[in-house]
Amino acid sequence: MTIIEARGLKKTYKSKSGPVHALDGLDLLVPQGTVKALLGPNGAGKTTVVKVLTTLIQPTEGTAFVDGIDVLSNPRAARRIIGASGQYAAVDENLTGFENLEMVGRLYHLGAKTARRRAQELIDQFELTEAGNRPVKGFSGGMRRRIDLAGALVINPKILFLDEPTTGLDPRSRLALWQIIKNLVHDGTTLLLTTQYLEEADHLADDIAVIDGGKVIAEGTSDQLKARIGGHRVVVALVDESDAGAASEILARHGEGEARVSSDRRSVEVAVTEGPRALQYILADLGQANVGLHDAGMRRPTLDDVFLKLTGHTAENEQDTEKSEMEQAK
Amino acid sequence: MSVLTKQTTYESVGTPAGQLLSDGWIATRRNLIKIKRVPEILVFTILQPIMFVLLFSQVYGGAMNVSDYTNFLMAGIFAQTVIFGSTFSGAAMAQDLKDGIIDRFRTLPMNPAAVLIGRTNGDLVINSISMLIMMGTGWIVGWRVTTSVWGFLGGVAILLLFSYSFSWVMALLGMSVRSPEVINNASFMILFPLTFISNAFVPIHTMPEVLKNIAEWNPVSALVESARQLFGNTNPDFPEPTAWTLQNPFITIFVGIALMLLIFVPLCIRKFESISSR
Numbered sequence: 001m002t003i004i005e006a007r008g009l010k011k012t013y014k015s016k017s018g019p020v021h022a023l024d025g026l027d028l029l030v031p032q033g034t035v036k037a038l039l040g041p042n043g044a045g046k047t048t049v050v051k052v053l054t055t056l057i058q059p060t061e062g063t064a065f066v067d068g069i070d071v072l073s074n075p076r077a078a079r080r081i082i083g084a085s086g087q088y089a090a091v092d093e094n095l096t097g098f099e100n101l102e103m104v105g106r107l108y109h110l111g112a113k114t115a116r117r118r119a120q121e122l123i124d125q126f127e128l129t130e131a132g133n134r135p136v137k138g139f140s141g142g143m144r145r146r147i148d149l150a151g152a153l154v155i156n157p158k159i160l161f162l163d164e165p166t167t168g169l170d171p172r173s174r175l176a177l178w179q180i181i182k183n184l185v186h187d188g189t190t191l192l193l194t195t196q197y198l199e200e201a202d203h204l205a206d207d208i209a210v211i212d213g214g215k216v217i218a219e220g221t222s223d224q225l226k227a228r229i230g231g232h233r234v235v236v237a238l239v240d241e242s243d244a245g246a247a248s249e250i251l252a253r254h255g256e257g258e259a260r261v262s263s264d265r266r267s268v269e270v271a272v273t274e275g276p277r278a279l280q281y282i283l284a285d286l287g288q289a290n291v292g293l294h295d296a297g298m299r300r301p302t303l304d305d306v307f308l309k310l311t312g313h314t315a316e317n318e319q320d321t322e323k324s325e326m327e328q329a330k
Numbered sequence: 331m332s333v334l335t336k337q338t339t340y341e342s343v344g345t346p347a348g349q350l351l352s353d354g355w356i357a358t359r360r361n362l363i364k365i366k367r368v369p370e371i372l373v374f375t376i377l378q379p380i381m382f383v384l385l386f387s388q389v390y391g392g393a394m395n396v397s398d399y400t401n402f403l404m405a406g407i408f409a410q411t412v413i414f415g416s417t418f419s420g421a422a423m424a425q426d427l428k429d430g431i432i433d434r435f436r437t438l439p440m441n442p443a444a445v446l447i448g449r450t451n452g453d454l455v456i457n458s459i460s461m462l463i464m465m466g467t468g469w470i471v472g473w474r475v476t477t478s479v480w481g482f483l484g485g486v487a488i489l490l491l492f493s494y495s496f497s498w499v500m501a502l503l504g505m506s507v508r509s510p511e512v513i514n515n516a517s518f519m520i521l522f523p524l525t526f527i528s529n530a531f532v533p534i535h536t537m538p539e540v541l542k543n544i545a546e547w548n549p550v551s552a553l554v555e556s557a558r559q560l561f562g563n564t565n566p567d568f569p570e571p572t573a574w575t576l577q578n579p580f581i582t583i584f585v586g587i588a589l590m591l592l593i594f595v596p597l598c599i600r601k602f603e604s605i606s607s608r
Contacts, residue, residue, distance in 0.1 A: 088429065088607065091434075093429070095363060103360060104434070108438060111343045148434075
């Protein structure tokens with residue numbers, strides 16, 4: 001059964017340089033009890049989708065239903081069955097962890113006693129004892145995220161929305177949060193999650209929707225998406241970065257399409273159809289051209305490759321874009 | 331980390347009216363806890379009123395060539411302090427929006443007015459504390475109510491009611507401007523002229539014509555005049571006001587309060603239902 005259903009979502013903002021289409025005809029279906037990841041770079045429209053589905057913003061066009069409830073015309077009914085946690089840990093700094101969770105329970109109208117019991121249960125389950133009795137102010141980002149996530153779970157919602165739940169967390173906190181999320185969905189909660197980390201989508205989701213420019217540009221399981229670009233990839237690590245040009249020419253000769261040179265010009269890779277044979281030819285040609293190598297090998301495609309193939313740019317390109325903009329400015 | 335107990339879904343309880351009351355109380359309690367835990371708020375609430383009462387009554391008092399400046403002054407100080415106290419709502423709404431907690435509230439099935447009710451109630455509590463402090467300090471420097479208990483209570487009520495409705499104006503500003511810093515700076519830019527171009531500290535008749543006209547129509551003047559009359563603090567040395575607004579300060583101020591509430595409460599709720607952090 002489909003529990004999240006959005007069709008033809010459009011959201012247009014006015015800006016000085018003309019209208020901006022944050023969503024441009026996005027469709028999304030999520031079956032009950034599954035985890036769907038929305039994968040895309042910053043500005044792709046992931047957060048906007050979640051904001052529409054969690055009643056925070058009205059789309060310019062389109063329809064959205066959660067568990068049969070029209071989100072746009074009946075937001076308060078939708079709010080009774082959803083839990084949401086956004087990009088920023090939305091906790092009250094001056095309240096303790098317990099007070100934050102109790103407040104959320106009271107505002108879901110659970111009643112004073114149930115709200116207190118639920119807050120204590122979540123404090124125990126999420127190992128928040130330390131933050132339970134002290135104001136949240138002064139606790140780490142990871143701790144705040146956990147309190148915020150616990151807040152989204154106060155009613156054991158039918159549908160859970162997590163917008164970039166691990167952005168800005170250190171690797172250890174990220175792993176811990178992944179484990180929490182895995183336990184949750186094990187219990188049958190339907191989860192819609194956004195992320196710009198390919199690894200995260202790969203790790204948590206049953207199904208991935210790749211989003212770019214406010215539209216879903218590809219959809220399927222992680223394996224299905226990888227299969228779409230097929231084959232292996234040959235990667236070589238260069239001793240001398242001045243060889244990058246020659247190496248990419250050789251790789252392109254034996255591969256499919258253009259070879260890709262890394263930004264530090266020390267590694268070059270290309271998609272190939274017949275991996276081992278292509279690798280042999282490439283190594284032979286590189287040897288003849290006197291290109292020194294630190295390393296050479298084959299790897300299976302990652303979601304990053306999928307994204308590059310589908311959109312022409314990588315998913316985790318935020319820093320790269322900034323860098324190139326800075327370089328252009330110079 | 332244990333797995334959650336199998337999908338006990340939690341249902342909401344209570345009637346819509348009961349839920350509104352409960353939501354309003356929960357949101358108010360959140361702001362009360364904040365007053366208790368953020369020292370800056372208490373400093374503003376307690377020390378600043380003491381400072382203003384002492385500065386104006388002792389520094390200006392002697393130079394003002396009138397008898398009984400302190401009695402004349404107190405209603406003005408009360409008004410200025412509670413109006414400044416109302417700006418907390420603006421800065422706090424902007425801060426909540428920035429922190430993303432408004433997004434949390436807006437995904438909960440709570441009444442959309444509750445966050446604003448809680449916020450403006452928070453200002454009311456801050457202002458009530460400030461009023462108590464100022465009254466105590468005023469009494470020490472010679473302020474006396476010369477009417478009755480009812481006059482006294484009426485004067486306090488009218489000051490608090492005005493500041494309460496002004497909190498809604500500031501809340502809307504806070505949600506629109508979205509920056510707590512800008513709100514703080516802007517409110518000083520607006521509130522200093524608003525409270526000084528009035529009869530709060532000096533009688534209007536000494537002002538140049540243009541300022542006099544502004545001061546006569548400034549709702550703060552009607553507020554201060556109302557409070558002064560209720561406390562029995564009008565100064566016989568100054569001429570009776572000539573403007574209609576000040577000859578009928580009670581009508582003026584009640585119309586002002588009603589207009590602020592009727593316009594800004596619905597606007598605030600509507601704004602709240604459409605805002606979200608970025």
